[in-house]
Amino acid sequence: EDQVTQSPEALRLQEGESSSLNCSYTVSGLRGLFWYRQDPGKGPEFLFTLYSAGEEKEKERLKATLTKKESFLHITAPKPEDSATYLCAFSGRSQGNLIFGKGTKLSVKP
Amino acid sequence: DTGVSQDPRHKITKRGQNVTFRCDPISEHNRLYWYRQTLGQGPEFLTYFQNEAQLEKSRLLSDRFSAERPKGSFSTLEIQRTEQGDSAMYLCASIPGGRETQYFGPGTRLLVL
DSSP states (O other), X not given: OOEEEEEOSXXXXXXXXXXXXXXXXXXXXXXXXXXXXXXXXXXXXXXXXXXXXXXXXXXXXXXXXXXXXXXXXXXXXXXGGGXXXXXXXXXXXXXXXXXXXXXXXXXXXX | XXXXXXXXXXXXXXXXXXXXXXXXXOTTOOEEEEEEEOTTSOOEEEEEEETTEEEEEOTTSOTXXXXXXXXXXXXXXXXXXXXXXXXXXEEEEEEOTTOOOOEEOOOEEEEEO
């Protein structure tokens, strides 16, 4: 069965304290691995798409990496405005519907 | 570039009433998805349109739910005889042809009393 697990469920960091979020997935045929940011009461905001093992993408303080079974979202020197829930999802079917994890709620304290 | 829009943003209704939500995708995006998200969970797939054709429905989409996408433009999601368990955020996303990345709207938060 296709599934995705994110860890930790919640993460508290001090401003400037770098860390990583984990996304483990099981899918028969990966068509894409996606990271989204979601602020309270809002829709998910697209961050990255990764397609194959070894691929990496960066945007400001965020860097996403992909292996055959996991993806990591590395946050370097986070700021309070990076506080949000980070969702990982994959697309494994031709219809393209996404299967999401439960997310990691990140809090960055000044 | 206008993103995906959804209307209304919030809806409070009484159990047993019908509600309808609207989604306007990004222009020329031919694929449109509906998801439902409850507190502390990731979004869950409900249904999918390619142009005006509804191609897949999740088992989460009971008989009380119906979705349409007339003329392949905006889409509506109707819930009949709402139940308290229908309280959730309803999200719409769209994709251009040949791509995989979905762009989400702001969602409609439904509260059934």
